[in-house]
Each structure stands twice: as structure tokens, then as C-alpha cells.
Amino acid sequence: MEQILNILIADDNPSDRILLKAILSQFGHNVISAVDGQEAVEKFNPNTIQLVCLDVKMPRKDGWEAALEIQQTAGDLFVPIIFLSGVADPIALSNCLRIGGTDFISKPYSPALITAKLNAIVRLLVMQKTLEEQRDAMSLYNEQLVHDQNVAKVVYENITHSNCLKDPALSTVHYGTHTFNGDVILAAYKPNGGMHLLLGDFTGHGLSAAIGALPLADIFFDWTKKGFLMRQIIPEINARLKSILPANMFCSAAFVDIKVNNKSIEIWNGGLPDLLFFSQQSKAPARFESKNLPLGILPPDVFECQIDPVTFVPGDRLVVFSDGVYEAQDKSGAMFCHSVLNPLYEGEIADDQALDWMVEQLTKEGVLENPHDDISCLSVRLDTNIGIESPDRGVPTSHHEAPADxxxxxxxxxxxxxxxxxxxxxxxxxxxxxxxxxxxxxxxxxxxxxxxxxxxxxxxxxxxxxxxxxxxxxxxxxxxxxxxxxxxxxxxxxxxxxxxxxxxxxxxxxxxxxxxxxxxxxxxxxxxxxxxxxxxxxxxxxxxxxxxxxxxxxxxxxxxxxxxxxxxx
Amino acid sequence: MVESSFDDKTECLTILVDGRFDYSCHKLFKEAFVSAKKAASVYEIDLSRVTYLDSSALGMLLLLRDHAGGEKADVRLKKPNGAVLDILKIANFHRLFDIEE
Known part of the structure; x- marks a missing residue:
């Protein structure tokens, strides 16, 4: 570990100064001399000097003051300081070491001791330099990663949010554990009125979980727009996910088709906690349990769709949430589904308050501060005008129209x-x-x-x-x-x-x-x-x-x- | 924690998972069935000591099922506790695995 250093030495005693300079020069180092602390501060340049040696007692500015100023000039750069001292001033020396001196060399000088200490300093400098390089590389890498993630996030959101979640019938809650997360909520108007809704939860968290949402959203929006039915879209999504996702990845999801013509909804639940249907006729909500395997597990030839139909009257409500809510733990360690959520299941919470109430419980039990899983909830107020009188249905454009026959x-x-x-x-x-x-x-x-x-x-x-x-x-x-x-x-x-x-x-x-x-x-x-x-x-x-x-x-x-x-x- | 043992007579690979069955078990669980000396004909996953299981654990079970032959695989999930059984049922995993309560 041979390295030539630029060393600044300051000592008011000419003979000590010349002796040290001679010893250091002998090892091939470049030495810059100063006669006191003041001159040392003036000659110090953090970009060229790698090591500073200061006598403790000097006129105009002593070693302690000079060291402080030099450290300030050096800023983030690491420049070790070695104090030079006689045996007569142990207290001054300990003060100097306390403010950050790296080491000290006692007078009279022993060439063997100085060699050993210099070697140690060189090793320290090399280590420091390696660390700095790694730190810079890491922060560059991290910056790049954050940049990439932000770009990807824009693309991701454009695809997964090109929907009608702003419809007044819908309210949603969404807490992700990462920049990206594995939960998606999709909503799209059907061409003949009504709406398709999907709440999905991919295995795992973060980018790897989010990536499967892209083909899912793509098929969902495209096929809904073209007028395909829920029972045609679900198998298509399943087949696509099965073919692109690794074996251990899948998507638990609920698909809801709101049919305004005959005031009914159809529910497909594959791997999500029970969907809750609040009818005005009964207090407790009807529960629609998962009757299907999640999407992306079964090959297309054995995939089947178990769908539950329900009729509704305007004002009924459907509530869907991911297992981030269901499996969240309350402060006593019990899962939400067995403790906190009971009043909801028993119909003691007004259905239009359900989402706010859930967020309140999640906050109270400390789940939102440290979520283990992505959390998504969706609530729909069912009505017959959904997707019919909605303002952002897509404005028709007028253009030159050729006759058709x-x-x-x-x-x-x-x-x-x-x-x-x-x-x-x-x-x-x-x-x-x-x-x-x-x-x-x-x-x-x-x-x-x-x-x-x-x-x-x-x-x-x-x-x-x-x-x-x-x-x-x-x-x-x-x-x-x-x-x-x-x-x-x-x-x-x-x-x-x-x-x-x-x-x-x-x-x-x-x-x-x-x-x-x-x-x-x-x-x-x-x-x-x-x-x-x-x-x-x-x-x-x-x-x-x-x-x-x-x-x-x-x-x-x-x-x-x-x-x-x-x-x- | 994940432990595994292989019974030469019955060609049964038993994997026992202890505590939380989540992503942190991923490496050990996968090693347990990939690195087995002989191909097993039966897989028994002892879940009796699992306190909690998340979706990545479900994913690992699917990975094992794939490894064991997919549709033809004989994979038995043994003695899950109430909460774990609940999660397996929501995911409809009883259609893919033998669950022995």
C-alpha cells in the first residue's frame, strides 16, 4: 500500500520542523512547512493536502485552534490531523485529540515510530477513499433507480388509472407499502351503460407485484370498451396472467359487473375476503365468499367462472377490500377479520360510512403507520344511472362524415x-x-x-x-x-x-x-x-x-x- | 424456520414450517424441495406450527406443486390452524391441494 502523500507540517521550533520534514521526505512524501498555526491554516488546501501535522503549542494560533479551522475548511473531505507534542503538555494534547485528532507523535521523534504511524494513516486514507467511491456509486445508483421508478410509475399510472374511478358512485381507499404496489382498483364504463369494476391484489409487494397489473389493466379496459362480458374478460385475464407470470405469482381479485338495465350486479370472487352487499332490507350485509382460485393459477382449459348474481335497488351498496385489511393485526395481535371488523359484518356500521370507519380502525390500531401489506378498499353506491349520465363518458367529436350505405x-x-x-x-x-x-x-x-x-x-x-x-x-x-x-x-x-x-x-x-x-x-x-x-x-x-x-x-x-x-x- | 426430512421407504418428503410463513422463508423452503436427493412421490407440508401465512407463501406452495408435477402432484397440507386454513380457503387452495385438518 505505497502512496505518496502531500503533508502539511506546522511547528514553531525550527529544528523539530526541519527534522520531521527530513524524515517524511526520506519516505518520498512531499512536505509543506508552516512556522505556526496561522500559516498552517493559510497554506491548507483540502484538495491537495492529504495529511496535516500540527505542533500543539505554537504562537499566533496553537494546534487546537488551527485544527478546528482546518477541519472546517475540509468540510466533507477527510483529512487526518496528527498532533506533535512533547511530554510536558499532556492536558493540551488530550484536548487536541478530543476534537478529532487522528493520532499524535511524541517528541523527540523516532523514525521507526513515525514510519509505523504513517503506514497506518495511509491505510486509513485508502479505506476512506474506497468508502467514498462506494458511497458515491451507491447514491448515483439510487438516484438512477428512483428516476427509473418515477418514469415507470407514470407509465403504470397512465395504464392503470385510465378509468372512471372519479365516478360519484365510487369511493376508494388505497395505501401502498412501496412506490409501486401490488393492489389495483380498476373501473370502466360499459358501452351499454353500467360499469365493470376490478379490485386485484398481486402476490408480494413493490415493483415485481405491480408489473402484472399492466396486462391485467390493458385487457380489462380494452375488452370492456369493446363490449365483452365479464364472463369473457375474466378467462382472458386468467389465461394471459397464467402465461406471463412465474408459477409463484398470481392475482387475488374480485370482478363486479354492474348491470343498470335489469338492476343487478354479478360478482366473481377469486381469493379476496368476502364482498359485502348492504341491502336496505336487512341490517347485516350479505357476504359473497371467494368461490374461485385467484387469477393466473389455473391453465385456461380447467379454469371456470363461479359467478353470483344479485339484484339491487338504488341506494344499496357493495364493499370490497383486499386482504391487507382482512389480515391486518390489531394491537392485541388478533387479525382484523376476527376482531375489529365484526361490527361491520354484523351491520352495526352504516354502509355509507363503511370506508371511513375502516380507515379509522386501521389508524387506531396502528396499521397504517407500519403496514405489512398493501391496503385497498372500494365502495359502490349502486344505482341505475351508473355509466349512463356520467359526465366523463368521452365527448363525441364531430368531423366530416361521408355517406354510408x-x-x-x-x-x-x-x-x-x-x-x-x-x-x-x-x-x-x-x-x-x-x-x-x-x-x-x-x-x-x-x-x-x-x-x-x-x-x-x-x-x-x-x-x-x-x-x-x-x-x-x-x-x-x-x-x-x-x-x-x-x-x-x-x-x-x-x-x-x-x-x-x-x-x-x-x-x-x-x-x-x-x-x-x-x-x-x-x-x-x-x-x-x-x-x-x-x-x-x-x-x-x-x-x-x-x-x-x-x-x-x-x-x-x-x-x-x-x-x-x-x-x- | 424450515425443516425437511425424506422417508426412503414411502418416498415422502416432509417439510415443516415454523412461525410466520412468508417471504423470509422463500430460500429455505425452495431449497427444501429442490435440493432433495431423490425425487419424492408424496409431499407433506406440516403447517401445524405456522402462525400466519401470506400470499407469497401461497406462491411458494404453487411453486412446489409445479415442481411436484402440477396437476399430477400429490401435495398434502397438514394441520393448518384456523387462521391459516381460512386463508387457504379464501384462495380456494383446497382445489389444488389435499388439506388435512
Whole structure:
């Protein structure tokens, strides 16, 4: 560990000064001399001097004062100071060492002792330099990391937050343990009104947990916008996560589909604590337990969707939270689910206060100061206007609109009826018509009402009177599934025709089924009786369309939709 | 803490986890089944001394299941306490593992 040092020495005794300089020079070091403390301070330059030797007793400025000033000049740079002293002044020496002197050399000088001490100092300097370099490298690395994380965070938030979480029906609480976290809350309006919601919790915390949220959010938003159903989106997300995540990573999640047309929600719970449904009719909330494996575990061929349907009346509320809440520990060490949350489960907390109350409990029990897990809660006030009158639905843009004139027919026979949902594809073709894309939500709603009527009442022969009670409502959907699975005969034909005349555009949607038809003469389009769980579909259609026309004894329905171009819509 | 033992006769690898079963066990748990001398035909995970289990522990169990042959794996989770069983049930892990209470 050979190193040439620039050494500043200060001693008012000329013979001692010259002797020390001679000894140090002999080892090859460069020596700068000063006759007292004042001169030493003036000659000290922290960038060139690596070691300072100060006599304790000097005129003008003694070693103690000079050392203080030199340390101040040196700032963050480490410059060791060695005091030179005779045996006569032990107290002065101890004072000097106390303020940060590295060592001392006693007079008269012994070349052997000085060599040993210099070697020790050189080692110290080398170590110090290595440490400084490592520290600088670390802080540079950390800066880089923070920068990268911030950039990634912007991208991450753009993808996971391009949603409608600001909708007045929703309130959310979110506490992450890191810059990134493994919890996501996603919400998106469906093209035919209503909303899809997803609260997800990926294994682990931090960046590695957050990364899976990107494909999840991507599929969620994209497929919802295109009009796919919850039971189509969930398997897609599962398959994608299964193919990209390592075996030990998965996403516990709850998916909620709010259907405003028939005042119902559908709940899929895979690995999250029970969802709580607060109905105004009963005190304690209904609990919807996890009936599915989390997303990203099962391969697509064995994945299944266990979904719970529920009907709601405006004002009912759904509360969802991640296991960060459920498994949080109170001050006595008990898990929240067995202690703190009991009043919530028993219905003693007003449902619209549930979130605030939970945050209060988490704060009180000290969980938020030191969270072990990411914490997310979501509360939805259910209503029939969700996703219909929302302000940020996306403003339609007016642009030059070319005339359109086309038609197509799409016939689905039994096999296809079982296995496909034609609506997103049909919608996609229709919305290629210039100007029509701004009405896509209404078109989709008309199309999906017509199609589900044709399929459920026509082809499958289900009676909508079944839906008149809440129990019957879920029976109805069970039966729909059974009959559809067993379907061997039947068809639904969808015909689309778009015509233009001047500024007027007309879309004619014709849907025909293989069923028995129905008595359309006596149908009531009265929406005032909105408590009815059935028949609301046709009344709704009547309002949305310009004209509704039945044919073939009720087996065929044509909906006419008119719009104008060349004006602000 | 993670301990493991291999029974040559039954080709059963037993892994015992003690205390909190979370990310801190990751290395030891993985070593316990990856570094076994012989391939086991049965895996028994003794959870009787586990006080708490988090989602990364669930992930480790999935990793073990994968290692043991996925769908064909014979992995038994033994004697989880109430809280642990609760977590396993929420995740629907009884569909992937034999849980012996």
C-alpha cells in the first residue's frame, strides 16, 4: 500500500520542523512547512493536502485552534490531523485529540515510530477513499433507480388509472407499502351503460407485484370498451396472467359487473375476503365468499367462472377490500377479520360510512403507520344511472362524415349460439360508419337487448315472468345457462342496414329468432313501473329508438335508429 | 424456520414450517424441495406450527406443486390452524391441494 502523500507540517521550533520534514521526505512524501498555526491554516488546501501535522503549542494560533479551522475548511473531505507534542503538555494534547485528532507523535521523534504511524494513516486514507467511491456509486445508483421508478410509475399510472374511478358512485381507499404496489382498483364504463369494476391484489409487494397489473389493466379496459362480458374478460385475464407470470405469482381479485338495465350486479370472487352487499332490507350485509382460485393459477382449459348474481335497488351498496385489511393485526395481535371488523359484518356500521370507519380502525390500531401489506378498499353506491349520465363518458367529436350505405346479415346457429358472443364484432362493424361511433353506447344497448330477447325468450324459451322475484332472478340465469349448454337447434339472425339521405342517416337493426314469437300487441312500454324486474328491456328500446317494429308473430323485431350528420352532436 | 426430512421407504418428503410463513422463508423452503436427493412421490407440508401465512407463501406452495408435477402432484397440507386454513380457503387452495385438518 505505497502512496505518496502531500503533508502539511506546522511547528514553531525550527529544528523539530526541519527534522520531521527530513524524515517524511526520506519516505518520498512531499512536505509543506508552516512556522505556526496561522500559516498552517493559510497554506491548507483540502484538495491537495492529504495529511496535516500540527505542533500543539505554537504562537499566533496553537494546534487546537488551527485544527478546528482546518477541519472546517475540509468540510466533507477527510483529512487526518496528527498532533506533535512533547511530554510536558499532556492536558493540551488530550484536548487536541478530543476534537478529532487522528493520532499524535511524541517528541523527540523516532523514525521507526513515525514510519509505523504513517503506514497506518495511509491505510486509513485508502479505506476512506474506497468508502467514498462506494458511497458515491451507491447514491448515483439510487438516484438512477428512483428516476427509473418515477418514469415507470407514470407509465403504470397512465395504464392503470385510465378509468372512471372519479365516478360519484365510487369511493376508494388505497395505501401502498412501496412506490409501486401490488393492489389495483380498476373501473370502466360499459358501452351499454353500467360499469365493470376490478379490485386485484398481486402476490408480494413493490415493483415485481405491480408489473402484472399492466396486462391485467390493458385487457380489462380494452375488452370492456369493446363490449365483452365479464364472463369473457375474466378467462382472458386468467389465461394471459397464467402465461406471463412465474408459477409463484398470481392475482387475488374480485370482478363486479354492474348491470343498470335489469338492476343487478354479478360478482366473481377469486381469493379476496368476502364482498359485502348492504341491502336496505336487512341490517347485516350479505357476504359473497371467494368461490374461485385467484387469477393466473389455473391453465385456461380447467379454469371456470363461479359467478353470483344479485339484484339491487338504488341506494344499496357493495364493499370490497383486499386482504391487507382482512389480515391486518390489531394491537392485541388478533387479525382484523376476527376482531375489529365484526361490527361491520354484523351491520352495526352504516354502509355509507363503511370506508371511513375502516380507515379509522386501521389508524387506531396502528396499521397504517407500519403496514405489512398493501391496503385497498372500494365502495359502490349502486344505482341505475351508473355509466349512463356520467359526465366523463368521452365527448363525441364531430368531423366530416361521408355517406354510408351498406348491409350485412349474420346468422348464428345452435353451435355458435353456445360458444360465441357476436355482439362485440357486430358493434365493431357498425361503428366503422362515420359519426356512428359517438352513439356506440346506445347502439350497443339496443343490439344487446334485441339479441338477449331473441336468445333467451325466443330460442331458449325462457319466460321473463320468472324474473319477478330476486330468487327467480338467479334461477332464471341458472336455467339460461343450462338450456344454452344443451342447445342443439335454433338460430338467431341479425341483419344490419345503414342508409343515407342528405344529412339523414338511418340504421335498421333486424333480429329474428327461431322461437314461437309472442303477443306484441299487448306489450306495455310503460317505464313508470320500474320496480318490475322484467319487461324493462322493451320499454327501454322504445325510448332509445326512433321506431320499433314487430314482425313474423313477434319472432322478428326491427329497431330504427336515426341520426344526423354535419352538426354538433 | 424450515425443516425437511425424506422417508426412503414411502418416498415422502416432509417439510415443516415454523412461525410466520412468508417471504423470509422463500430460500429455505425452495431449497427444501429442490435440493432433495431423490425425487419424492408424496409431499407433506406440516403447517401445524405456522402462525400466519401470506400470499407469497401461497406462491411458494404453487411453486412446489409445479415442481411436484402440477396437476399430477400429490401435495398434502397438514394441520393448518384456523387462521391459516381460512386463508387457504379464501384462495380456494383446497382445489389444488389435499388439506388435512
Amino acid at each position: 351498406f348491409s350485412f346479415e349474420y346468422v348464428l346457429n345452435a353451435d355458435s349460439l353456445r360458444n360465441t358472443d357476436p355482439l362485440p364484432y357486430v358493434l365493431q362493424i357498425i361503428t366503422t360508419v362515420p359519426g356512428l361511433s359517438s352513439f356506440s353506447s346506445q347502439i350497443f344497448m339496443i343490439l344487446s337487448e334485441l339479441y338477449s330477447n331473441a336468445l333467451e325468450h325466443g330460442v331458449l324459451g325462457l319466460s321473463s315472468y320468472k324474473k319477478s322475484s330476486s330468487d327467480g332472478f338467479s334461477q332464471y340465469y341458472d336455467e339460461r345457462e343450462q338450456r344454452l349448454a344443451a342447445l342443439t337447434e335454433g338460430y338467431v339472425k341479425i341483419s344490419v342496414k345503414v342508409t343515407s339521405s342528405g344529412n339523414e342517416r338511418v340504421l335498421a337493426l333486424y333480429v329474428e329468432d327461431s322461437g314461437d314469437g309472442f303477443d306484441y300487441q299487448n306489450i306495455s312500454f310503460d317505464m313508470s313501473n320500474s320496480e318490475l324486474l322484467y319487461n324493462r328491456g322493451l320499454a327501454l328500446l322504445d325510448q332509445l329508438c326512433h321506431k320499433l317494429e314487430f314482425s313474423k308473430g313477434g319472432r322478428g323485431v326491427t329497431a330504427y335508429y336515426h341520426w344526423q350528420v354535419g352538426q354538433e352532436s
